[in-house]
Amino acid sequence: MSFIDTPTLSLLQRYLDLTAFRQGLVASNVANVDTPGYRTRDVDFQAELQRAQEAGPQVEEVPGLVERPDGNNVSLDREGLLLAQTQLQFRVGVQLARVEFRRLLTAINEGRQG
Amino acid sequence: MNLFGVMDISASALKAERQRAEVVASNMANAETTRTPEGGPYRRHHIVFSTAKPSFPQALESRMGAASGIGGVEVREVVPDSAPPLRRYEPSHPDADADGYVSYPAINPVEEMVDLMGAVRSYELNSSAVTASKQMIQQSLEILR
Amino acid sequence: MIGSIGSGYIPQTPLENTPRSSGEEKNSGFSKTLSGAMQEINSLQADADVQVSGLLQGNGQDVHGALIAVEKADVAFQLMMQVRNKIVNAYQEVSRMQF
Numbered sequence: 043m044s045f046i047d048t049p050t051l052s053l054l055q056r057y058l059d060l061t062a063f064r065q066g067l068v069a070s071n072v073a074n075v076d077t078p079g080y081r082t083r084d085v086d087f088q089a090e091l092q093r094a095q096e097a098g099p100q101v102e103e104v105p106g107l108v109e110r111p112d113g114n115n116v117s118l119d120r121e122g123l124l125l126a127q128t129q130l131q132f133r134v135g136v137q138l139a140r141v142e143f144r145r146l147l148t149a150i151n152e153g154r155q156g
Numbered sequence: 157m158n159l160f161g162v163m164d165i166s167a168s169a170l171k172a173e174r175q176r177a178e179v180v181a182s183n184m185a186n187a188e189t190t191r192t193p194e195g196g197p198y199r200r201h202h203i204v205f206s207t208a209k210p211s212f213p214q215a216l217e218s219r220m221g222a223a224s225g226i227g228g229v230e231v232r233e234v235v236p237d238s239a240p241p242l243r244r245y246e247p248s249h250p251d252a253d254a255d256g257y258v259s260y261p262a263i264n265p266v267e268e269m270v271d272l273m274g275a276v277r278s279y280e281l282n283s284s285a286v287t288a289s290k291q292m293i294q295q296s297l298e299i300l301r
Numbered sequence: 302m303i304g305s306i307g308s309g310y311i312p313q314t315p316l317e318n319t320p321r322s323s324g325e326e327k328n329s330g331f332s333k334t335l336s337g338a339m340q341e342i343n344s345l346q347a348d349a350d351v352q353v354s355g356l357l358q359g360n361g362q363d364v365h366g367a368l369i370a371v372e373k374a375d376v377a378f379q380l381m382m383q384v385r386n387k388i389v390n391a392y393q394e395v396s397r398m399q400f
Contacts, residue, residue: 044341045380046345046373046376046377051369051373055369058363058365058366059363059365059366062162062292062365065162065292066157066159066165066226068285069162069163069165069166069282069289070165070207070226070228072166072169072278072281072282072285073165073172073227073228073282073285074169074205074207074229075281076173076176076229076278077206077207078204078205078206080207080225081225083226101226118277118281122281125285125288128288128292129288129291129292132365133292133295135365136295136296136299136365137298139299139372140298140299140301143299143301143372144301146376147376147379150376150379150380150383151383158361158362159363159364293364296365296368297368299365299368299369299372300372
């Protein structure tokens with residue numbers, strides 16, 4: 043009965059896990075916007091999605107950001123944008139998971155009349 | 157760490173930025189204070205942030221704890237400025253020294269306002285982060301139809 | 302054609318042997334599937350319980366992960382119920398047949 047672990051569901055689980063994780067990184071970046079020396083962190087979302095996980099996602103410093111005199115390179119614009127993005131992505135993932143479960147339930151329950 | 161923990165990270169920033177605003181407010185309020193209980197004029201204070209280490213059980217559980225340098229923020233210290241006070245010639249002032257100079261705090265109101273605006277902006281973005289995390293948690297409930 | 306008991310003739314007709322052996326095969330194959338399915342449901346349910354209790358106890362368990370686990374266990378259980386109903390109905394139909 044590993045019919046329940048459809049490829050879609052496994053992918054969605056990973057997708058949601060990564061999105062939630064990324065939200066944590068964004069929150070950390072935003073929280074430390076005024077911390078001297080703090081470097082912006084992120085994950086390569088698409089790459090991590092492809093990887094068969096088990097170790098945690100690889101967190102990297104984000105290149106190409108402007109650094110302020112105190113060594114901090116957090117961009118409020120970038121993080122603000124990411125905040126909106128992860129929120130939306132999460133919503134999409136949840137709805138898709140819901141649809142997938144509904145599909146399974148329909149397949150199970152429609153056979154009742156048979 | 158789950159999204160509740162992420163909210164804690166943002167909450168720590170709200171607390172820190174608020175403390176920063178308090179320090180700025182104190183500086184602005186005391187820009188002309190020539191006499192303090194410790195003696196001498198008010199000294200400008202500034203706040204030092206540092207990244208908070210994740211709490212121990214979370215660090216063990218979460219993969220994020222393993223990625224060092226990530227976490228909330230905390231106020232490491234509030235330090236008095238080491239800059240020398242401004243001296244103005246006001247011989248009739250009760251706090252004038254032997255040469256007739258009064259020592260004033262080296263506080264630039266414009267600088268303090270800019271600092272305050274920065275604190276407000278950071279506070280707002282962290283507040284948005286709290287809302288985002290909260291909405292993601294609420295969204296999760298839709299999985300259960 | 303039918304030998305008497307004493308004749309030493311042991312009828313090895315397909316009619317005598319086949320229903321018994323295939324019936325046993327079917328039963329063991331079927332019950333194996335069923336018990337395997339039940340085991341999987343139990344493990345799904347156990348996993349959901351672990352995740353939910355972890356979430357409630359504040360150990361950093363992902364909310365969405367726990368909810369997905371709960372939903373999985375529920376869907377698997379519903380499948381089980383439908384299969385059970387079908388079996389029961391089929392059995393009832395068969396037992397209604399009169400020869």
